[in-house]
Amino acid sequence: MSKPIEDVIVIGGGIIGLASAHFMQQAGLKVRVIDQGEIGKGCSHGNCGLICPSHVPPLPRPGVLLKSFFAMLNPKGAFSIKPRLDPRLWGWLFSFASHCNSNNMRIAGKGREALLMFSREFYASFIEEESIDCDWEQLGCLFVYGSEKTLDAYDPVDKLLREEYGIPAQKLTGQELEQMEPAFRPGVASGAWYYKQDAHMRADKLITGWKKLLQNRGVEFIEHCEFKQFVATGSSAQGIMVQRNGADQPEQLRADAIVLSTGAWTPLLNRELGCRIPIQPGKGYSITMPRPEICPRYPMILEDEKVAITPMQSGYRLGSTMEFAGYDRSINPDRLNILRTGSEKYLREPYCEPIEETWYGWRPMTPNGLPIISHAPRFSNVVIAAGHNMIGLMTAPATGRHVAELVTGTKTCIDASPYLIR
Template identity: 35%
Template sequence: MPDHSRPSPEIADEVLVLGGGVAGLACAQALAEAGQAVRVLERDRIGAATSLGNCGTLTPSHALPLAAPGMVGTALRWMFTPDAPFLVRPRWDPELWHWMLRFAARCNPGTFARAIAPKAALLTASMDLLDDLVKRRGLDCGYRRDGLTYVYRDLAAFKAAVSEHLRLTAHGIEVQVWDGETAQADEPCLRPGVVGALHFPGDGHLRPERYTAELARLVREDGGVVEEGVAVRRLQRAAGGWYLESADGRCWTARELLVAAGPWARRLLAPLGLRLPLVPGKGYSITTARPAQAPRRPLVLKERSVCITAWDDGFRLGSTMEFAGYDARLTRARLDALERGAREGLREPIGPGRREEWFGWRPMTWDDLPVLGAAPGHPGLWLAVGHGMMGMGMSAVTGRLLADLMLGRDPVVDPAPYRLERFASR
């Protein structure tokens, strides 16, 4: 019997994509290019949430898992240090502490080593796919693939990092080990005192807000629709597909629903009985005009965990990880830590004209891999969530993989490591 309590849908589509950040737009782009009738529904503005203020780095170099041996001890030492690079704010939050226990259980050498391959597979495939998309469709997003450099001022930390990161070469990721003199010759913007650096020539970067805008342009060019300001309050199975209703009473139906709602996905899908192992990890950035002595390519000042990206028309300091729930405060201590770290490492640590101070919630899973693929027990429901800090770097492969799975094509990478079912037995 039909449900007469629901308003009639305004428009029926083949695929509804819920979320207009980089993951949702990449999926919509791949589906629209393949000829699907796609509609993107974004709660705010396109690319304005987690995708907006990050450093825009594209990093196979980051294939080492966040859950590394020794991380638990480090996190405990930093728990009461407000400007620590990795901060867990102590409070009553059962979901966070369950997540943390699972994360802590992975901080051992065996699990760490096994976790590199699936993360590296996504990051390396995505670089090649993005490179092709930029050239083939003429994306104007400041894209460059000229490397990224980790910079060290502590000799013991540098030696440990060399041993750790050379593991990446077994996964097709080139690592160059530089002494301090080589690093400072390559980047004259660095202050004296560098003891060594790791350079990753296969990494790249882009301007994130321009990239998401360009993905939205391609969706529209290929016949898709992108709607902003749609706060979804209800989603459920309907005859032959899915039904969505917004807070202002609009509604949509589609044959298939793809949820790419970042840190909000857990709450959206909970009424369906789906438990996503997601918590929000808060990152910060400061954006200014480009300084006179800017880095030639992105840098990470490793002891302070500060990432620096310079574009032709801007400059950004970013990073840090804060587990504080959905705390919407822009914490001054976290922003000051970015600038202080940059002052230790750069001759000119910040540019003129501070344009923006920003934070965003990253959708973090405790195994540091996204959830990609069909939602078990819910026909026609697909997931592209949990990219953590790697949304930009994994966007192109996320879009291609979801399109492959939804259209019954051979998948671009093995989808098994990214299925939601992997959490059922853990």
């Protein structure tokens, strides 16, 4: 009989690693979280903080290919691909294209729904019960459009969300929108879809608070500690080799089970995992600043410009853009300008000085719009939880619960099949 799982190492301390640590600690396991950098400083740090069950439909859906093609032709557009001869990127793009159909939209939609719904409920009670200071607000979210044509083009998505998922939205005219949100410049927006049940928060503050809570419960965090390889006998990993900053030699850490929540970095570990992880880094940017005088009350997505605006109690953030440029670490001022010009078009006071932070993050993008939450094919005690696309924050709690169930071998609360490695 195999030894029961007692201690586990989580590799990658982003929001997915933290949520996984939370549920495994609750299941009675001894948990260590390691990160090659600082905890929570990857893609989970400067994101837009939106928690939207309305994000059920995945990015690969009918009509997206044509839209993306035209978006790419616009040098000032939010979407771009850095042209290069990278077989992995082209393989990923072909796979993405093959998923842009209604069948995938339905399958991925169901998988995303299960993660989104539990996570939305979990955050609402967890943040209140544990008094986590993260600017949590449940005001809904506005999807804003600049023309009648694009506003009405959303009608079928509204119908789908309403009829198949029970997520209703209110369609607002430009005038109704301006009455509801006086931060808009008059006469610019044609209207919006208002999702009342959506919420928002400040992700970096959530991570700080959640990490502290977990530390108090005995979870150990080890920063500047890079995973290098598995130490394995047959199909079971006995531990991992890590390299700590400043140490001369790699070191071995022992564990009964290992969770790999390394976000966009995960395919760099393909050789170790013995499988191909279909993730590409989808680079996005954000700018964080103090709240302007005429600050919007509601978080919003300017859908035609693809810019998200998050008013937080402790600040104000513009975010978005999607760039497939590999693991490029530069901050491109032209991409940041897309955030500025998008918000300038709609808002009376679109930003405020001084800028506190300009930031980029690599979204872990999968071609089917679903994360991978699955045992690694080569090891019976390694679970991969990566590829959360644009919804990692809003699906982290359900992911963490699912990870804990896979690690402990308990019956899963949700159908595991959509997230398996294929």
